[in-house]
Amino acid sequence: MPTKHIANTILNWHQGIERSMPWLFTDDPYQIWISEIILQQTQVSQGTAYFQKFVSLYPSVVDLAATSLDNLLKTWEGLGYNSRARNLHRSAKIIVEQFDGIFPTQFEEIIALPGIGDYTASAISAFAYNQPYVAVDTNVERWVSRYLGIKGYKSSPQLRKDVKAYLLPFVENSMSARNCNQAFIDFGALICKSRKPECTVCPLSDSCYAHSNNQEAQFPQSKPKKKRRHRHFYHYVCIAGDKVLIDYREAQDIWQGMYEFPQIESLNPSRADEIPIDFSGHLKPEGLTSTQQFSQTLTHQIIHATFYTYTVESVFESSSRWITLEELVNLPVSGVVRLYLAQNNHIFKL
DNA sequence: CATACGTGGCG
């Protein structure tokens, strides 16, 4: 079946669809941008509240550029992949400095911004400016690969390229690139779903390769899975009155830009009765008030975090920083640290 | 091109 007919069938189906996500009701490239970054590898149900919070706290790119990275990451906290937030901040500053605070309108300028790749640049170009680009996300990739039976690994550059090439002529000749792209994405999200595709109500099922061969689950191909590695973090929570010792994560590693209690990492679980770091004798066994463990499974690793909570007489000299408990509550922290804080809210009074 | 990067939800 020609692409034109397939696309028209989807557009026709889309006319009877109602969606209420807040970013669908704006042409503001800034808001479109924020929504697309938030939605990268993130479900609509998880990202919506963050979008509301972002446009409320930072109504314009100028506001975003003016806030501190700490504040931005705190707003981002709980979403994950926070290089997205760091790149959002970098891009906002670039737009203010190089584009006079006006969001760029050309695809080449947009994709040059940090954190924006082919999908996001295409989405902004189509949704905000109605320019003829195809935004191939996981939804679009899925239904096209199933319909045509295209081989290729999920999310691979090659498959995304093939899907884009297939749909581009139609978008270029269509009345509304904006509407086309929204229909293509919604079709994948609502009909050609990942787990339980709605083939019984799909207007294209008769000519779908995957459905005809009962191979809906085979497209797109998934890569062989790798094992997650285990990491053991031992945190030392040193509390002196209303002060606590804190470190900043700046290494090229997980949770870059977030704060944590001083820690050492071990490849293997170590014993809880040791004090591997004692801050030159300032930590004494009798000062240990609790030992708690939390785990968090990430995409490529499993974090086992142990927290030793110590009470000390007074602050001491350290390469780490003493801050008040109130200040701590305003700093971005990882999921495991957030678990620890929530579990000890009698101390940290969140 | 393969791999790393968070978190929450579903089956």
Add this chain to the structure above:
DNA sequence: TCGCCAAGTAT
């Protein structure tokens, strides 16, 4: 429970 998945990008 646990693996897979979610409006991807940088390296």
